[in-house]
Structures are given as structure tokens and as C-alpha cells.
Amino acid sequence: MPQTDVIIIGSGIAALSAAYHLRHKQVTIITKSSWKKSNSMLAQGGIAAAVHTKDSWKNHYEDTLVAGCYHNDLKNVEHLVQDGPTEILEWCQRGMTFDCDLNGQFLLGKEGAHSQHRIIHAGGDATGREVTQFLYQSILPSVTVIENEMATDLIVNNSVCLGVATMCANGKMKRYLASKTIIASGGCGAMYGHTSNADIITGDGIAMAYRAGAKIADMEFIQFHPTMLNIDGRCVGLVSEAVRGEGASLINQNGEAFMDKLHPQGDLAPRDVVSRAIYYEMKKGNNVFLDISNLPNFSTRFPTISKLCEQYGINLDEGMIPVAPGMHFLMGGIQTNDKGETNILNLFAVGEAACTGVHGANRLASNSLLEGLVFGKRVANHLLSLPFEQPDRSVDVLTNTTAADEVIELPTKKQIQEIMTNYVGIQRTQAELTLAVNWFKFYQNQFTFWAFNVKNFTTEQIEIINMLTIGWLISTSAFNRTESRGGHYRLDFPETNDKDWRQKQLIRMKDEMYVGV
Known part of the structure; x- marks a missing residue:
């Protein structure tokens, strides 16, 4: 039975960030498919951070609360937006390259519900892939990565996590013991027929934690991305919000722009607002398009999206991309504090699998990759402050x-x-x-x-x-x-979006509803 200091379940940006900062410990990453098959690799948008002199963490903080409908955990939002700029600069110092102008300054984009241009990109519309690959290469020399092995159950005894049980494709069961276990397995996009997520993202980590008795919170808050490429009623890929940030507009088949009359921020309103607006247009029998006719050099700025459109026969010269909403992000998950701790000792969660309350009822665009970096580091630093005791090898795996x-x-x-x-x-x-x-x-x-x-x-x-x-x-x-x-x-x-609502009502449902027996 293998034994290690830390087991991390998942291989996205949150998992890799935690692994990097724990690399001087004995760390094992377990993922049920290839390490490349994560939502982080698919993320076209960038990383939101208040790095410009005209911006501030307070602006980013307020935008996050407004988008989240004031359901956010205030302390965790502060951690996110205050630590964000430093996190970006530190990764630059380690060699990560982001898109810059001729003067070496970040090319900052703007996305839905942001009051400032603060979105940092890499590879145009391939930020997730570029950052994830860089992190993966950074951890390779010191971290063990096990692919194509599914984590099926946590090994828990007397409310203490001792490791994880896994199953290989041939049905063989394995057990891994660890002093600390981190769930970073992502959300649950594959629960829906139309989604931007990888097809393997089925909520496994959250379900496994629930079986072990972990508290789960805010599962009702599901974010639908407004603009998935819509081909004959099928959502076949993501069209980044950065396209609207560059000036594209949403129209129906009659050329009518419908967002300006619905929200002060128009096409860059929060995602829940835009998704509902597109949904209503489609319910009326209308088709919805992104009008990109006023965007020069579209193929250069958005190479991933251009390739996707060409794959499905969309002529970009016509300036119209058919779109529809699809499931994008889970705001809920395994309930944690600001250090990733759950109600089970030695079990931690980070990234989309975790519910820190940082996103509230609706995630602000490009805060997800930032969360993975910032909270991956926070969880790792907290673990390094704890003793690493070896678990009892005699405990039965399926307790x-x-x-x-x-x-x-x-x-x-x-x-x-x-x-x-x-x-x-x-x-x-x-x-x-x-x-x-x-x-x-x-x-x-x-x-x-x-x-x-x-x-x-x-x-x-x-x-x-x-x-x-x-x-x-x-x-x-x-x-x-x-x-x-x-x-x-x-x-x-x-x-309901009033700012005082958090104080007036319970923000989480009763614990006993979620805890396994």
C-alpha cells in the first residue's frame, strides 16, 4: 500500500498550484484520465488581477461581490483579489509568459461585469492551456503523477482522512495512504447536455467527499456561459467572453441588439443576466449570434475560437458566430474555510470542487484560474505549517x-x-x-x-x-x-441582490441536509 505525504486528486490549475508549493514534500497526483483533460486546459479567458496602476484590489473586490449577488464570503474575496497581482508577478518571475505589448506591459482585456480592463491572457485565447502546461512542467521533477486511475472513496476513520481508494480501468482496486489529502477534481459540467466542460467532469470528488461525510454547500448555484458555439442545436465549444470584451455584440437573426435595454453594462453584463437574455430570445424562436464584424484581426487575437469555428464550417468573414448558453461553472462544492480545510480532519479541497464562498451566487469572469493559483498556494502553505504524521496502515479502506x-x-x-x-x-x-x-x-x-x-x-x-x-x-x-x-x-x-441579505438570512442550507450518515 503506497504511502506519501500528500495526495492530490485532480490535475487542473488548482491541483498543480498546490503541488508546486508542496513540491519539497512527497506529493502524488491522481487523475482519472490524462492530466491534460481538465477544464483548466480548456479555459480560453484569462486571469483577472488588478495589476494596472489605474485599477485597485478594491475595484476588483466590488466587482466580484456585484457579480456574486453579495452571496460571497467577504474574507475569501479579499484574499483572492489582494493576493492576485502578487501571484501573477511571481509566476512571471518563474518564467511564465503572458501576452504583452511592445513596451512589455500586460495586454489587459475586459470581460463581463468587470469595471476595468484587468484580464491577463497568454497565447491569445489559450490562457488556461498555457498556464496549466507551465505549472505541469514546473512540478514534474518532484511530483508523482498517476493517470487513468479513478479515485472512488476516501479512507476515513473517526472523521480523519487517511488517504484514498482508487480503481483502474480493469477494475483493480488500490489504496493510497497519505498524511494529507486534497480534492481538486473540478466541478460537474458533464451533468448537463450543453457544457463547456470536459466530458469527464462529473462531480466525482464532491460526491466522494459527500459519501465520506464532508459538508457540501451552495450546489444550487450553477453558472451557464452565455456564448457556446451553437451548431444545429448542439453546443460544441466555448466562445470566450473576451470576444465581447473586444467589442463584439449579441444580436438575433433580425440584427436586433437586445442587451443594451436589459442591463447598464449591455453585452458585458454578469453571465447569469446574459445567459437568461439569450435563453429568452431562443424561447421566442430567435437565433442568437455574436456579431464580430467590427473586430479586426479576429483570427490572430482568437486563434483557438477561429479554429473551432472553421472546424464546424463557420465562415468568419461573414462576421456572425451562432451561440447559445451552456453549463460552465459550479459555485458550490465541498465546504471549506480560507485554508481549504473541510469538516474532516486532514481532508482539504481547492478549486472548483471547493466552496469557499469566493464566487458567491455567480462567478465573476476570469476569477476561476485566479482562484486556482491563489487558493492552491494558500492550501499548500497551510499544510506546510502542520505536522505530517503517517496514517495507521491497519484501517480498512471502505469504512x-x-x-x-x-x-x-x-x-x-x-x-x-x-x-x-x-x-x-x-x-x-x-x-x-x-x-x-x-x-x-x-x-x-x-x-x-x-x-x-x-x-x-x-x-x-x-x-x-x-x-x-x-x-x-x-x-x-x-x-x-x-x-x-x-x-x-x-x-x-x-x-434578491440586497447587500445586507447575508446578515439577514442563512447563506448555507442546514448542515444536516448535506452530511452523509
């Missing part, structure tokens, strides 16, 4: 499961995606959410989401069970939040 399960018939991924897309989507009603909750409860009644024996299932089946778990958490949370806020929009309840 949180039942002895056996009946053979059950599971739904397909497509069926789960249809339920989430149709009933727990951009806009929601009590009737639709009731249908979704009951659908997931049907499977929960066959076996308990938090107490099944992974040995009885294949990796593909475990992934589906994880998706059922996540679907139940999201739909139940959405059913119980009787208001509209950010990424959670209910037609049967009014929108």
Missing part, C-alpha cells in the same frame, strides 16, 4: 460503505443530462424541480448515495452513481432555495 448491494439498473449519462437540462437549468420552477428531485430519489431509494460498495461496480457505473448523487444535491438545494439569486433563477420567486 463508509455497506457490506453489499443488490444489482440495480442505473440510468444512462444522457438520461441524467436530460433531467438536469430540462428541469434544473437556466430558469427553474417548483414543479420542474419537484420532478427532478423525485427522479433522483427513485434511484436513491434503491441504494443510498452515501453508502454503497464501490467494489460492486465498474468505473463507468461509479461515475453514473456520482452523477446521481450530484444531481440530487443540486436539485434538492435548488428546490429549497426559495428566491432567485445569480446562477439560481426561479420563475416563481423574485430576484
